[in-house]
Amino acid sequence: MSNADPLSREQAHLTESRAALRAMRADVEALDIRDVTANWVNAEVLQREVDARIKALADLADTPLFFGRVDYLHAPGADQAEGGEGEQFYIGRRHVHDADGDPMVIDWRAPVSQPFYRASKNEPMDVRLRRRFGYTGGALTAYEDEHLSDPDESQQSSRLLQQEIEKPRVGPMRDIVATIQPEQDEIVRSGIGGTVCVQGAPGTGKTAVGLHRVAYLLYAHRERLARTGTLVIGPNDSFLRYIEQVLPALGELEVKQATVDALVAHVEVRGTDSAPTAMIKGDARMARVLRQAVRAGVTMPAEGIVVVRGSRRWRVASYELEEIVRQLLDRDIRYGAAREALPQRIAHAVLVQMERAGEAPDDRVQDAVARNAAVKAAVKEIWPLVDPAKLVLRLLSDGEYLAEHAEGILTDEEQKLLLWAKPARSVKTAKWSPADAVLVDEARDLVERTHSLGHVVVDEAQDLSPMQYRAVGRRCTTGSATVLGDIAQGTTPWATGSWEEALTHLGKPEAQVEELTLGFRVPRAVIAYASRLLPSIAPDLKEATSIRESEGDLRIRPVSPEELDLAVAEACVQALEHEGSIGLIAADARCERLSRVLGELGLAHLTPGEETSAQARLTLVPASLAKGLEYDYVVLDSPSAIVAGEPDERTGLRRLYVCLTRAVSGLTVLHAAPLPAALAG
Numbered sequence: 001m002s003n004a005d006p007l008s009r010e011q012a013h014l015t016e017s018r019a020a021l022r023a024m025r026a027d028v029e030a031l032d033i034r035d036v037t038a039n040w041v042n043a044e045v046l047q048r049e050v051d052a053r054i055k056a057l058a059d060l061a062d063t064p065l066f067f068g069r070v071d072y073l074h075a076p077g078a079d080q081a082e083g084g085e086g087e088q089f090y091i092g093r094r095h096v097h098d099a100d101g102d103p104m105v106i107d108w109r110a111p112v113s114q115p116f117y118r119a120s121k122n123e124p125m126d127v128r129l130r131r132r133f134g135y136t137g138g139a140l141t142a143y144e145d146e147h148l149s150d151p152d153e154s155q156q157s158s159r160l161l162q163q164e165i166e167k168p169r170v171g172p173m174r175d176i177v178a179t180i181q182p183e184q185d186e187i188v189r190s191g192i193g194g195t196v197c198v199q200g201a202p203g204t205g206k207t208a209v210g211l212h213r214v215a216y217l218l219y220a221h222r223e224r225l226a227r228t229g230t231l232v233i234g235p236n237d238s239f240l241r242y243i244e245q246v247l248p249a250l251g252e253l254e255v256k257q258a259t260v261d262a263l264v265a266h267v268e269v270r271g272t273d274s275a276p277t278a279m280i281k282g283d284a285r286m287a288r289v290l291r292q293a294v295r296a297g298v299t300m301p302a303e304g305i306v307v308v309r310g311s312r313r314w315r316v317a318s319y320e321l322e323e324i325v326r327q328l329l330d331r332d333i334r335y336g337a338a339r340e341a342l343p344q345r346i347a348h349a350v351l352v353q354m355e356r357a358g359e360a361p362d363d364r365v366q367d368a369v370a371r372n373a374a375v376k377a378a379v380k381e382i383w384p385l386v387d388p389a390k391l392v393l394r395l396l397s398d399g400e401y402l403a404e405h406a407e408g409i410l411t412d413e414e415q416k417l418l419l420w421a422k423p424a425r426s427v428k429t430a431k432w433s434p435a436d437a438v439l440v441d442e443a444r445d446l447v448e449r450t451h452s453l454g455h456v457v458v459d460e461a462q463d464l465s466p467m468q469y470r471a472v473g474r475r476c477t478t479g480s481a482t483v484l485g486d487i488a489q490g491t492t493p494w495a496t497g498s499w500e501e502a503l504t505h506l507g508k509p510e511a512q513v514e515e516l517t518l519g520f521r522v523p524r525a526v527i528a529y530a531s532r533l534l535p536s537i538a539p540d541l542k543e544a545t546s547i548r549e550s551e552g553d554l555r556i557r558p559v560s561p562e563e564l565d566l567a568v569a570e571a572c573v574q575a576l577e578h579e580g581s582i583g584l585i586a587a588d589a590r591c592e593r594l595s596r597v598l599g600e601l602g603l604a605h606l607t608p609g610e611e612t613s614a615q616a617r618l619t620l621v622p623a624s625l626a627k628g629l630e631y632d633y634v635v636l637d638s639p640s641a642i643v644a645g646e647p648d649e650r651t652g653l654r655r656l657y658v659c660l661t662r663a664v665s666g667l668t669v670l671h672a673a674p675l676p677a678a679l680a681g
């Protein structure tokens, strides 16, 4: 074996590793848990763990067991001056060991794997050889070497990396473990304690990096995160379906996904807001209004209370009660927690009197006093229960009540915008909007602390309002976050203007802001075309670069209004001649018509979130759902209609920028109306 050529040796290692993985799986399958579990609850829990482990150990035919190898000059951790024999590690998606427990494949997240991603000619990190493997189907067919510590070898770009990037896109998003780039790896492996915010142009890998960071954190802090939980937040359900397989492919099955709307779904959303109204509802000042309104329920006691116990009566004077209430208001605890503490505080005041009178009351007496009818009645008066949805309903329905709490915070004009045209009668019948649901969430948190998770990833974060940032922030008060976005792709009227401000609303002002600059998706000609919009939509941002070798196939085709629909369908047919996925992106208002035209021509098409496959490769994408998605070939219908679909021009141009940057290989733009001036160049 030893004198075989390197490729055969590597193939042999793959075969052996596969056998080792099969053996590991067989070991787990053979576990008889009846011997070790005393009761059925344990047995069930353990069986679930065993099942998950069996699943995790599956040998996936189309995902290579390892994709890289690093040979160290010295044994990791050894004193390098000693010059010991270097070790060699194969890097893959999961750890595989042989019957003796020696590693055959190392998890990509392990510390010894890090130089595979980070080492360079300038900083070889003690790596002698970095080898990348190429696969065809499931077979190992190629490798590529870099001798990082060899001064005579110059730094080269990787052909295998290029191939990986150029692969046609079919199906849902894939993981990028084999080719994570150094600037990405730094974010992926940044510590769990800190929040990271990533600004990056379209296709720089923000989503990919965020998901891989979750996988990394789960590896490095498995127990802690199993206890506290992790969550990935995305802009809509079709996007979440697009990304949902990345983490399972990396062996992580426990990560939850949600939209912000789903997180705050305490009331049924059936209404919408005008842009100016939504702006005010999403403004951080609303948090102050709500806080005031919630706390305003507390009324100072007009009278003291008398607690009768046996033959004795104990009085707590109103000034004493007031003092207790003030202390509770001053403490940084939730309204509901303070309400629960109040009877105990009153009881304590009674107990002090009892002691003074020579009694020796114990805790049970204090509890009994706290439950005394007079105390309960006083608590109800002083610190009434607050129903968060009812409170928000009243604020949005009752101008006087709103004015009372918004005085000095919101102008009269702003208050007017908040009020519903028709006051709602009940929480059930009110026409709650998405922004209202966020207000209810804020009010709930004022009453009762929201459960906080260990780590939260927010994708397309630039679209969140300050109040939405607060909603996300309270779900990671005790944890950390990864905030991903692109200011230029902000398409809500309240979109983020600066990350510093957004991070303050999130409650993580100390977070570091990183920038990703290498574009993996959009080819040069296409990104250059889309970037014509940057001066109008985000003048401070630089144009993205593209590391794709090909220029990209960019066509701009003016057609007559009568020809438009058919020309669009024809462009789709042409695009289908290429390999990979095709996205027809159009203004939402145009989609119904285009769907009909495609149908009449017998062109089957999917909607976003439906999985593309070799048989069904064309998706009709409403502009409002294009964010975060990508297609090998994009046919873009009527740019000016996409711009016109938004409430203002800047938002419209930003929406167009998103749509123009979905293409991996080619973009055809068809238009009957003139192009927006910013794009016409």
Ligand SMILES: Nc1ncnc2c1ncn2[C@@H]1O[C@H](COP(=O)(O)OP(=O)(O)OP(=O)(O)O)[C@@H](O)[C@H]1O
Pocket: 164, 165, 174, 175, 176, 179, 180, 181, 184, 200, 201, 202, 203, 204, 205, 206, 207, 208, 209, 486, 489, 520, 521, 627, 628, 629, 630, 661
């Ligand atoms: N290091 C990498 N190696 C290979 N492919 C990569 C790498 N980084 C990113 N990609 C690919 O580039 C494409 C774009 O990545 P991703 O969707 O994460 O970008 P994004 O910055 O979130 O884009 P957008 O701003 O448009 O949402 C994806 O297909 C992703 O798999």
